[in-house]
Amino acid sequence: MTRLTALIKKEFIQMRRDRITxxxxxxxxxxxxxxxxxxxxxxxxxxAAAVFDQSLSRESREFIEALTATEYYDxxxxxxxxxxxxxxxxxxxxxxxxxxxxxxxxxxxxxRGSQVQVIVDATDSIAATxxxxxxxxxxxxxxxxxxxxxxxxxxxxxxxTSALDVRIRPWYxxxxxxxxxxxxxxxxxxxxxxxxxxxxxxxxRERERGTLEQLMVTPLRPYELMLGKIIxxxxxxxxxxxVLLLAAKLVFGVPFQGSVFLLYLLTGLFITASLGLGLFISxxxxxxxxxxxxxFSFIMPSVLLSGxxxxxxxxxxxFYYLGYLVPITFYLKIIRGIVLKGASAEQLWPQIxxxxxxxxxxxxxxxxxxxxxxx
Amino acid sequence: MNxxxxxxxxxxxFGDFTAVAGLSLTLPAGGVYGFLGPNGxxxxxxxxxxxxxxxxxxxxxxxxxxxxxxxxxxxKKQIGYVSQKFSLYSxxxxxxxxxxYGGLYSLKKTERAGRIEKALALTALTxxxxxxxxxLSGGWRQRLALGCAVLHKPRLLxxxxxxxxxxxxxxxxxWQLIYRFAAAGTTVLVTTHxxxxxxxxxxxxxxxxxxxxxxxxxxxxxxxxxxxxxxxxSPDPVGLLEGLSAQGHDMSGAYIRGQxxxxxxxxxxxxxxxxxxxxxxxxxxxxxIYLVEKKRAKRHRP
Ligand SMILES: Nc1ncnc2c1ncn2[C@@H]1O[C@H](COP(=O)(O)OP(=O)(O)OP(=O)(O)O)[C@@H](O)[C@H]1O
Ligand SMILES: [Mg+2]
Numbered sequence: 297m298t299r300l301t302a303l304i305k306k307e308f309i310q311m312r313r314d315r316i317t318x319x320x321x322x323x324x325x326x327x328x329x330x331x332x333x334x335x336x337x338x339x340x341x342x343x344a345a346a347v348f349d350q351s352l353s354r355e356s357r358e359f360i361e362a363l364t365a366t367e368y369y370d371x372x373x374x375x376x377x378x379x380x381x382x383x384x385x386x387x388x389x390x391x392x393x394x395x396x397x398x399x400x401x402x403x404x405x406x407x408r409g410s411q412v413q414v415i416v417d418a419t420d421s422i423a424a425t426x427x428x429x430x431x432x433x434x435x436x437x438x439x440x441x442x443x444x445x446x447x448x449x450x451x452x453x454x455x456x457t458s459a460l461d462v463r464i465r466p467w468y469x470x471x472x473x474x475x476x477x478x479x480x481x482x483x484x485x486x487x488x489x490x491x492x493x494x495x496x497x498x499x500x501r502e503r504e505r506g507t508l509e510q511l512m513v514t515p516l517r518p519y520e521l522m523l524g525k526i527i528x529x530x531x532x533x534x535x536x537x538x539v540l541l542l543a544a545k546l547v548f549g550v551p552f553q554g555s556v557f558l559l560y561l562l563t564g565l566f567i568t569a570s571l572g573l574g575l576f577i578s579x580x581x582x583x584x585x586x587x588x589x590x591x592f593s594f595i596m597p598s599v600l601l602s603g604x605x606x607x608x609x610x611x612x613x614x615f616y617y618l619g620y621l622v623p624i625t626f627y628l629k630i631i632r633g634i635v636l637k638g639a640s641a642e643q644l645w646p647q648i649x650x651x652x653x654x655x656x657x658x659x660x661x662x663x664x665x666x667x668x669x670x671x
Numbered sequence: 672m673n674x675x676x677x678x679x680x681x682x683x684x685f686g687d688f689t690a691v692a693g694l695s696l697t698l699p700a701g702g703v704y705g706f707l708g709p710n711g712x713x714x715x716x717x718x719x720x721x722x723x724x725x726x727x728x729x730x731x732x733x734x735x736x737x738x739x740x741x742x743x744x745x746x747k748k749q750i751g752y753v754s755q756k757f758s759l760y761s762x763x764x765x766x767x768x769x770x771x772y773g774g775l776y777s778l779k780k781t782e783r784a785g786r787i788e789k790a791l792a793l794t795a796l797t798x799x800x801x802x803x804x805x806x807l808s809g810g811w812r813q814r815l816a817l818g819c820a821v822l823h824k825p826r827l828l829x830x831x832x833x834x835x836x837x838x839x840x841x842x843x844x845x846w847q848l849i850y851r852f853a854a855a856g857t858t859v860l861v862t863t864h865x866x867x868x869x870x871x872x873x874x875x876x877x878x879x880x881x882x883x884x885x886x887x888x889x890x891x892x893x894x895x896x897x898x899x900x901x902x903x904x905s906p907d908p909v910g911l912l913e914g915l916s917a918q919g920h921d922m923s924g925a926y927i928r929g930q931x932x933x934x935x936x937x938x939x940x941x942x943x944x945x946x947x948x949x950x951x952x953x954x955x956x957x958x959x960i961y962l963v964e965k966k967r968a969k970r971h972r973p
Contacts, residue, residue: 302774306763313762506756510819513722513752514775515744668744670724 303524353401495574553638682729708878751820761805810841
């Protein structure tokens with residue numbers, strides 16, 4: 297116990313002396329959550345669009361207004377030829393081109409129907425998807441509007457309501473605010489990133505400075521060394537969590553449905569699992585450079601596999617199951633569950649158990665693998 | 672007789688390379704022992720095996736009666752080790768370093784504080800106790816490392832080139848400390864490149880290419896130099912050496928020292944000796960040169 301407290305005290309002193317790293321550890325997560333939170337928005341609005349309106353009628357203007365009213369399209373260019381639209385798309389000046397034929401108004405009037413062509417730059421599939429959906433929706437609602445108007449003119453009424461009424465109720469995030477979904481995931485990603493990186497360097501740094509050799513000739517036990525390297529950083533992890541949650545609440549207005557206490561409690565498991573993983577890397581790598589590269593080669597795929605950005609359900613089976621090997625997959629369920637859905641501990645048992653098992657495994661492997669010898 | 676260190680054919684290979692080749696020695700408890708040898712001769716490797724930091728690939732050994740293969744954790748509680756590299760925390764103060772190591776040896780608070788005060792006084796670092804270790808110069812750092820290594824009152828001290836990078840005054844101070852520990856009954860094993868430091872030891876082992884080539888007290892070692900040593904003063908010792916070689920004399924045992932040429936001969940003084948030639952008492956350096964040359968000659972013989 298004396299040995300462990302001595303080690304923890306030493307780590308805290310070193311942490312406190314390294315002011316710059318300390319500042320980075322607190323400020324960097326804040327910047328990351330702000331930048332990612334604002335930048336990641338799968339709901340792509342205000343796409344620059346060029347319009348080639350050959351009809352120049354009241355009807356065509358109505359259609360364009362309906363499109364811009366959705367806020368998904370910003371008409372930035374009134375093209376005067378098809379070629380101009382092609383050029384603009386090619387150059388990237390606009391992301392969509394809207395072509396209204398000369399007989400647009402006439403077609404609507406005489407009941408033959410009209411065609412509007414919307415060309416979308418699909419290199420960015422997320423942006424393209426929302427542009428297409430919007431255009432389709434606007435098209436459908438416009439044509440229904442016209443249809444109803446015509447039927448009424450013909451004396452047929454009572455068709456304003458559809459025959460089939462599917463009512464969709466989006467729970468937990470009714471306004472589809474991307475940030476609500478993204479920010480808790482970001483907290484998880486940022487936490488695991490900094491936690492893995494700090495401990496992955498912890499032992500290598502002592503090895504490179506020659507202090508590990510000195511530690512090895514003392515009666516210090518491997519498990520004491522590992523615990524001593526983890527406990528101080530749990531405190532650091534909680535500091536980061538607090539900064540991140542404050543930003544989530546105050547900047548992004550993420551609603552906290554569940555118990556903040558439970559979130560803190562369970563985040564401790566995730567922090568410890570990440571720190572343990574970092575230690576494992578630290579025991580494997582020989583130089584700090586190797587440690588950093590190893591950490592990133594673990595973090596990047598694990599974030600992708602976890603379902604932070606892309607739903608795991610969409611992944612091929614193999615990758616879906618691969619996601620079960622990384623702790624962040626389970627923690628995402630915990631943090632999103634508690635923050636957005638108000639999940640309780642009973643509902644999160646499987647995740648809690650897996651994280652505990654994960655900690656037990658990485659810690660025992662790190663402790664068993666650590667030999668108090670130089671070779 | 673109480674034995675501090677005993678090794679038998681202790682060997683350490685790194686791949687195909689043999690760093691320590693069959694080291695056998697017995698050191699009684701008490702006294703100061705020196706491992707003397709050129710760079711890469713295997714001194715640090717040998718000391719690390721004794722400290723339990725490296726496993727031998729052959730042979731056996733015991734430290735303080737404990738087996739180095741199976742009881743290294745027991746050994747670690749009873750030895751103090753200062754490595755060749757500076758291995759304290761430079762971002763911690765002198766006091767914090769001592770406090771940390773005191774904790775690692777499970778010294779309780781009050782006892783620890785007392786021992787730290789003593790160690791600070793002994794190493795003359797009391798005035799510097801709140802200075803970051805990074806701010807200490809070479810000699811001071813080594814004293815701090817020694818202070819950290821003796822807090823738990825080890826029975827054996829292993830000092831690997833503890834005085835490298837220290838100025839003569841700091842080295843003198845350091846050796847004063849070593850004598851104090853030895854006088855208090857601690858066995859001290861030092862490795863060094865410095866011949867004058869080796870003279871301070873009670874017993875020396877010359878190590879070359881991982882093997883002991885001589886092992887005795889400094890006096891006996893010096894007396895073991897065969898033949899007699901002559902010093903020929905000359906304003907131009909280089910010219911003299913080249914001239915004599917050109918005349919066909921065997922100058923293989925001759926070397927320049929300052930403004931004179933040293934020649935070792937077995938039997939009569941060299942024929943070419945001039946007026947000022949003196950017979951001199953051999954120093955450790957002369958023996959060292961002799962042993963290294965002998966070993967080298969043996970190796971080159973087909
Ligand atoms: N871990 C290792 N892997 C490979 N070779 C090693 C290792 N450690 C030491 N050696 C080699 O073993 C030889 C002996 O090294 P050692 O450090 O024991 O010598 P030394 O006598 O202490 O030298 P110095 O006076 O320079 O400190 C050297 O040639 C060194 O390169
Ligand atoms: Mg050495």
